[in-house]
Amino acid sequence: MTTVPVGFTVGMQWIVMDSNGVPLNLVTVMIGSILVGVGVDFSIHIANRVKELGGTLDAIKTACASTGMSLAEATTVTAMGMSCAFFIPIPAIKPFVAVIIVLLIVAALSALLLLPAIYAIMVKTNWGLTGGVQSMVKNAGLRRAVARDEIDALDASLILGSTEEAW
16 A cells, blocks of 8 residues: 555656656656655555554554654655755756655655545445455455465575575
8 A cells, every 4th residue: 555655656757747847868767766765665654653553543643643743854854955956067957856856745745645545445444454464355355365474485584594495
């Protein structure tokens, strides 16, 4: 679910670039990768906090209120830091920085508005946010699910000493 706000933000990149007359070139092509990095970080902060608080509607509200301030501060500081690049005497950098700042704000807003809205719909429709794969498969009405433990192959390889034994 944390990729939905990221996908939305990356999709907005083309709208913002087109509306501001910013061409696609070697500099602006990097915007998408920067947005993915920042957007995933914002979304994971919200998702992790919701999970820690139990995945209820109250947990979603509390997570947005508490983590939302941190995301707003991070967005503000990052935008201010990026705005320093306006002083670089390279003309191709200015549109890049302007688009990044706008989309940084879009990424924060989509993590704070879109992701909690999706989570609230999941809670209200009884899909739930806790219980893992088995719970979601059961609530989705699927007949059977693949039994998985909480441990994954990476954890198993650390415990067992090799990746071949982990699989």
